[in-house]
Amino acid sequence: MITSRRPVGPRFPMMLVAIVCFAFSPHIAHAQTSATPPASGSSGKAAPGWKPAPEPEHKLANEIPDTTLLLQVGTEKVTVREYIRRFYSSYPEQRPDTDSLGRLQFMQTLENGMVLARVARDRNRPLDFAERASMREHTDRVLSNVLYKRSVLDSVVVTDADLRELHSMLSTEIRLREMAFRNRALAEQVRDLLVAKKMTWESAYKQYNQLASKSADGDAGWVKRTTGDPIMAEQVFRLQKGEISNPWQDSNGVHLVQCTDTRVVTPPPFGVVAPRLREMMRAPRMGDRTETISRLLRDRIEMVYDTANVVWTANQFQETMKISSTGGAPVISLGAQMPRFDLADTSKVLARFKGGRFTLAQFVEAYRSVNPVARPAVNTPDRLRQQIDAVVLEPQRALLAAERGYAKDPLAVEWIEKRREELMVDRLFQDSVQNYVSVSESDARRFYEQHRAQYITYPKVRYAVMAFSTQGAADSVVAQLKAGARLDQFVRADSIARRPRRGSIREMRANEEGQTFHTQLFQDLKPGELLLNGPDEKGDYLVLQSLDFDPGHQLSFEEAYSMVDSALQNQRADELLDAFLARQRKKIPILRRDDLLQRFTLRDPSLSASQN
Incomplete structure (x- = not known):
C-alpha cells in the first residue's frame, strides 16, 4: 500500500467530529468486571517515568x-468552568494549545458547535x-455507564478513619514470592498441597507457574503497602511470615503469594500518601461491587460459560500492549494482530444463556470494533470471561439501570439527548454542506500539480527478524549471514519445511516512529547489515537483518488521485461550512467575551480531582 505525505488540512468529517465533541459532554468509560474502571491497555498502567505535564499552581x-x-x-451558556x-x-x-491563540481557537470551535446544534434543534428533523x-x-450504553457510576463509583466511600488505619500499615514492608495460574481450581489445588506440606514452593513454582519472573521461585523482593496492584495489596499485606494467601484473581490470572519475611520501616507522611491510599482502598471495593452486579445479571439470564471453548479461544490471543526499552525512552508496542480463525471455529459457543448463545464470531466482531490502543487483553480465560460479560450483559445492565430509575437520572437524560443532538447535527452537515461538495478531474489534476511535492511515498525498509533459543544457533546463522546468506532465506526455509515459525519478513516506513527496531533500521543498519541481540528475559536471542531500502518516490496523478480528491473535497467542505455558519450567525444572538480568555487558569479538572 502506498503511503504519501498528504496536504496539511482538516478532513471535513473530522472537523465535524471535533465540533460535535467539543460541544457535548464526555462519557464515563464502559463498566467492566474488573477492580478498576476500564483502562486503555492490558495493564492500565502508564509508561515508566510518565508524569502529567506540570501545571501552574x-x-x-x-x-x-x-x-x-x-x-x-441563543439561550445556551458556557461559563469558565464549562469552558475548561x-x-x-x-x-x-x-485540542489546541493552552496559549492565547489556542484559547481563542477553542472558543471559535465551541461557538461553531453551538450554532450547528441550535440550527439542528430548530429544524428538528425526525431520525x-x-x-x-x-x-x-x-x-443502553449510557444506562450501563450510569449504573456503574451510581452503583459502583458513587457507592464506594472511604472515610478518614479508613485512611488512618491503612496508613498505620505502611510501617511494615514484606518480602513476597508469587506464582500465577490460568484458573482458580488449579490455584486452590496447589495451595492445598503447599499448606499440607506435600509440595515445596520451589517445586510447585517450577511445575505450575505461568507468570514471567527473573527469579527461580517468583521472588518479588521487598514490597511496600503502596506498591503494585491495590487488589494484591489488600490480599497479602495481612499475611504473617511463612503464610500463603488464598487464591485471588485480577486481569492477569489467579495468584498465590507467600510472605517470606517482614521488616519495620518509617512510613511517609499521611498527607503525602493520602490520595494514593484512597485509590488503593476504592479499587478492590469497586471490583467487588462490579462483580456483584455481573453475578446478579448472569444469574438472571442463566448464563453459563463453555469452559473448553473459552480456554481454547484465550490461548489464541496474545498480550495487547507491551512496554519496552532499548536504552532510550520507553516504547509502547501494540500486541500481535488479531488471530485468524477458521470459519468452523467461529461457530464455537463461548457462553449460553436463556434465549440465546454467544459465539466466537460475535465476540470477534465486538472486539474488532474497539480501538486497538484501548483494546483489553483477553489472553487468559478470566480476562476473556470479563469481556464476554461486557458484551453479553450490557442489555441486562441497561434493564437493571431502568429498574433502579436511572433512566430519569439527570446524567443519563443529558447524555441521551446529546447523542440525539449529535445525530441531528451530523445530518444537518450532510444536507447543508457535504451534499454540495463536488470535485471534477480537471480540478483534481490542477490541485495535484500545485502540491506535487506533498505526494511522495515515505522511505521504507524491508527486513527479516528471527529468534533462537540458544546462542550457538544464533551465532551459526550470523556466521552464514556474514558469508553472504540472507535472513529471509532462513525464514522461507522454515516455512517450506513446515518447521515451527521462528521468524518473519516485514516492512516498516519512516513515519512509523516508536515501532520496535525503527531506530536500528533507519539509523544504524544499511541493507545487508545485521544485529544480534540477547539473551532476553526468556533466554532467547534475536537476529535482525535489513534487506532492502526504498528512499521513496513521486506518486503519479493516477496513484495519488484518491488522496487528491479527498483533500480537495475537505477544502471545499470547509469553505461551505464556514459560509453556512456565517449565514446562521446572523439569525442567532451571540455573546462572546474573548477579552476574558486569559483571566483564568486552564488546568485539567481530572488532575485536580485526583489530588483531592
Whole structure:
C-alpha cells in the first residue's frame, strides 16, 4: 500500500467530529468486571517515568470566578468552568494549545458547535431507521455507564478513619514470592498441597507457574503497602511470615503469594500518601461491587460459560500492549494482530444463556470494533470471561439501570439527548454542506500539480527478524549471514519445511516512529547489515537483518488521485461550512467575551480531582 505525505488540512468529517465533541459532554468509560474502571491497555498502567505535564499552581492576579459567562449562543451558556471541562473533554489530538491563540481557537470551535446544534434543534428533523438503531444502542450504553457510576463509583466511600488505619500499615514492608495460574481450581489445588506440606514452593513454582519472573521461585523482593496492584495489596499485606494467601484473581490470572519475611520501616507522611491510599482502598471495593452486579445479571439470564471453548479461544490471543526499552525512552508496542480463525471455529459457543448463545464470531466482531490502543487483553480465560460479560450483559445492565430509575437520572437524560443532538447535527452537515461538495478531474489534476511535492511515498525498509533459543544457533546463522546468506532465506526455509515459525519478513516506513527496531533500521543498519541481540528475559536471542531500502518516490496523478480528491473535497467542505455558519450567525444572538480568555487558569479538572 502506498503511503504519501498528504496536504496539511482538516478532513471535513473530522472537523465535524471535533465540533460535535467539543460541544457535548464526555462519557464515563464502559463498566467492566474488573477492580478498576476500564483502562486503555492490558495493564492500565502508564509508561515508566510518565508524569502529567506540570501545571501552574499560582492564581492569576486578576483571575475571574469559574461561574463567569464566556460565551452565549441563543439561550445556551458556557461559563469558565464549562469552558475548561469541554476543553479537556475534547480529543487530545485535536485540542489546541493552552496559549492565547489556542484559547481563542477553542472558543471559535465551541461557538461553531453551538450554532450547528441550535440550527439542528430548530429544524428538528425526525431520525431515520439507522439513527434510531444507533440511539437504542447508545441509550443502553449510557444506562450501563450510569449504573456503574451510581452503583459502583458513587457507592464506594472511604472515610478518614479508613485512611488512618491503612496508613498505620505502611510501617511494615514484606518480602513476597508469587506464582500465577490460568484458573482458580488449579490455584486452590496447589495451595492445598503447599499448606499440607506435600509440595515445596520451589517445586510447585517450577511445575505450575505461568507468570514471567527473573527469579527461580517468583521472588518479588521487598514490597511496600503502596506498591503494585491495590487488589494484591489488600490480599497479602495481612499475611504473617511463612503464610500463603488464598487464591485471588485480577486481569492477569489467579495468584498465590507467600510472605517470606517482614521488616519495620518509617512510613511517609499521611498527607503525602493520602490520595494514593484512597485509590488503593476504592479499587478492590469497586471490583467487588462490579462483580456483584455481573453475578446478579448472569444469574438472571442463566448464563453459563463453555469452559473448553473459552480456554481454547484465550490461548489464541496474545498480550495487547507491551512496554519496552532499548536504552532510550520507553516504547509502547501494540500486541500481535488479531488471530485468524477458521470459519468452523467461529461457530464455537463461548457462553449460553436463556434465549440465546454467544459465539466466537460475535465476540470477534465486538472486539474488532474497539480501538486497538484501548483494546483489553483477553489472553487468559478470566480476562476473556470479563469481556464476554461486557458484551453479553450490557442489555441486562441497561434493564437493571431502568429498574433502579436511572433512566430519569439527570446524567443519563443529558447524555441521551446529546447523542440525539449529535445525530441531528451530523445530518444537518450532510444536507447543508457535504451534499454540495463536488470535485471534477480537471480540478483534481490542477490541485495535484500545485502540491506535487506533498505526494511522495515515505522511505521504507524491508527486513527479516528471527529468534533462537540458544546462542550457538544464533551465532551459526550470523556466521552464514556474514558469508553472504540472507535472513529471509532462513525464514522461507522454515516455512517450506513446515518447521515451527521462528521468524518473519516485514516492512516498516519512516513515519512509523516508536515501532520496535525503527531506530536500528533507519539509523544504524544499511541493507545487508545485521544485529544480534540477547539473551532476553526468556533466554532467547534475536537476529535482525535489513534487506532492502526504498528512499521513496513521486506518486503519479493516477496513484495519488484518491488522496487528491479527498483533500480537495475537505477544502471545499470547509469553505461551505464556514459560509453556512456565517449565514446562521446572523439569525442567532451571540455573546462572546474573548477579552476574558486569559483571566483564568486552564488546568485539567481530572488532575485536580485526583489530588483531592
